[in-house]
Amino acid sequence: xxxxTQLDSHVSVSEGTPVLLRCNYSSSYSPSLFWYVQHPNKGLxxxxxxxxxATLVKGINGFEAxxxxxxxxxxxxxxxxxxxxxxxxxxxxxxxxGTASKLTFGTGTRLQVTL
Amino acid sequence: xxxxSQHPSRVICKSGTSVxxxxxxxxxxxxxxxxxxxxxxxxxxLMATSNEGSKATYEQGVEKDKFLINHASLTLSTxxxxxxxxxxxxxxxxxxxxxxxxxFGQGTRLTVV
Numbered sequence: 729x730x731x732x733t734q735l736d737s738h739v740s741v742s743e744g745t746p747v748l749l750r751c752n753y754s755s756s757y758s759p760s761l762f763w764y765v766q767h768p769n770k771g772l773x774x775x776x777x778x779x780x781x782a783t784l785v786k787g788i789n790g791f792e793a794x795x796x797x798x799x800x801x802x803x804x805x806x807x808x809x810x811x812x813x814x815x816x817x818x819x820x821x822x823x824x825x826g827t828a829s830k831l832t833f834g835t836g837t838r839l840q841v842t843l
Numbered sequence: 844x845x846x847x848s849q850h851p852s853r854v855i856c857k858s859g860t861s862v863x864x865x866x867x868x869x870x871x872x873x874x875x876x877x878x879x880x881x882x883x884x885x886x887x888x889l890m891a892t893s894n895e896g897s898k899a900t901y902e903q904g905v906e907k908d909k910f911l912i913n914h915a916s917l918t919l920s921t922x923x924x925x926x927x928x929x930x931x932x933x934x935x936x937x938x939x940x941x942x943x944x945x946x947f948g949q950g951t952r953l954t955v956v
Contacts, residue, residue, distance in 0.1 A: 762944065771849070771936055772887075772947040779943070818886065822945075831877070831938070831945055835886045 730755040732821045734834035742842050747806040749837045751793075751819035754800060761802045762820040762831075763793055772818065778802060789813070814841045846870045847939050849948025856927055856955055864922045864951045866937030872917035873939035878910075881934040881950075890935075893920040927955040 735750040753759060760779045764772040776787025783795040793804045802819060819834040848867045856862050866876055874895045879887040891912050892900040899912035909931075911923040920939075924931050932955045937948040 764947075769934070769950065769952060771847075771949040774944055774946075777944055820945075829940075830889060830892070833886045838884075 730757070730759065730821050730823065730832050732819050732832055732834040734817075734819050734837050736837050737835065738838045738840065740840040740842060741809045743811055744808050747791075747804070747809045747813065747839065749804040749817050749819075749839065751802045751804065751834060752800050753802060753819070753821045755821055755823065757823040759821045759823060761793075761795060762822075763787065763791070763802075763804050764818045764820060766816045766818065766836075768815075775804070775817075809839075809841045811841050811843075814839055847937065847946040847948045849937050849951055851951060852949055853952045854954070856953070858928055858955055859926055861923055861925045862927055862953060864924075864935055864937075864953075866920045866922070866939070866948050868918045868939045868946075871939075871941050873920075873941075874917060875940065876914060876920040877938040877940075877945075878912060878920075878922050879936045879938065881936060887936060890922075895920075924953065927953070929955045931955050 732753045762777045763775040765775050766772050775791050776785045778785050778795045786792045791806045795802050817837045820831050822831045823829045846869050850865045876893040878890045880890050881887050889902050890905045893912045893914040895914045901907045914920040934950050936950045938945050
């Protein structure tokens with residue numbers, strides 16, 4: 729069994745300040761973890777992924793996340809927020825077992841970026 | 844470019860009619876595709892797993908006769924919403940995985956009037 733919890737449904741930051749979106753997971757297997765971003769009425773775009781290699785993962789648009797097994801966390805960070813980062817972010821977990829394995833989504837965090 | 848293409852992006856239909864949504868993998872063969880439904884300001888809910896050449900596997904609570912899934916080739920899966928009603932209005936997203944990650948279609952906004 730697997731699950732993912734996004735601790736904040738809504739995060740608001742000022743442009744130029746750091747972003748932290750929190751995610752905790754549970755999995756019976758050694759998991760793969762992803763962060764996806766969704767802009768309104770759009771599909772999902774992969775930001776970054778962890779698949780049992782380096783625990784600090786760098787993604788697109790300046791985002792990164794650190795896999796911490798002891799804390800079962802995979803928090804998403806960015807040093808300086810940009811207005812274009814405003815979107816919905818999903819943390820996703822899947823067993824690291826192939827193309828037919830299901831994805832389990834967190835409930836999402838809406839990031840608001842203000843001037 | 845996008846590796847999973849979903850069509851149409853928007854559709855409005857009358858209550859009682861059926862609507863077909865297509866999902867194509869462009870750069871790889873997808874033996875398995877996934878169909879999700881997303882309610883406003885909510886997360887994605889897995890509806891069914893589409894398997895090439897065999898019947899789809901539906902999640903608990905999803906009506907298989909309402910949401911018909913066909914996966915006739917390694918690059919195409921279709922979702923047909925039959926006898927649509929206003930409560931079927933939603934955002935539907937398909938997904939396919941390669942060995943490294945999942946790719947998502949652009950989504951289809953279905954409005955039943």
